[in-house]
């Protein structure tokens with residue numbers, strides 16, 4: 001008998017664990033609540049920004065966002081074979097999420113620590129940057145950063 005070709009439960013659970021990675025008491029980091037979202041954000045005006053995760057590069061290499069503006073950041077792993085992730089704790093601590101959508105799943109969480117995308121998968125991150133700086137992001141899959149999988153997210157005031 002054929003098994004349904006859905007995400008395996010284990011995989012989905014692992015993904016949800018990663019994306020719902022609420023802060024767990026690091027120094028100076030409070031338990032996040034939805035109150036972290038700046039007031040008066042008009043999600044109707046959210047700007048869509050796309051970033052591709054390829055073998056082994058982020059395209060574009062740099063994305064520019066502005067503080068206190070709403071964005072839909074669409075991350076797509078276009079690789080047929082490789083898992084890629086997007087890592088930088090400073091960046092993830094400098095934005096507040098409204099929600100993340102992955103396929104039919106909507107995750108409501110103000111904070112995330114990293115995102116891992118399986119081959120040919122996509123996630124939409126609804127977020128508001130709250131702290132300006134230039135953040136160096138990278139893929140932490142072994143070897144990928146060395147092969148150039150680094151990028152920048154510039155958050156401007």
Ligand SMILES: [Cu+2]
Pocket residue numbers: 056082083084085139140141144149
């Ligand atoms: Cu990678």
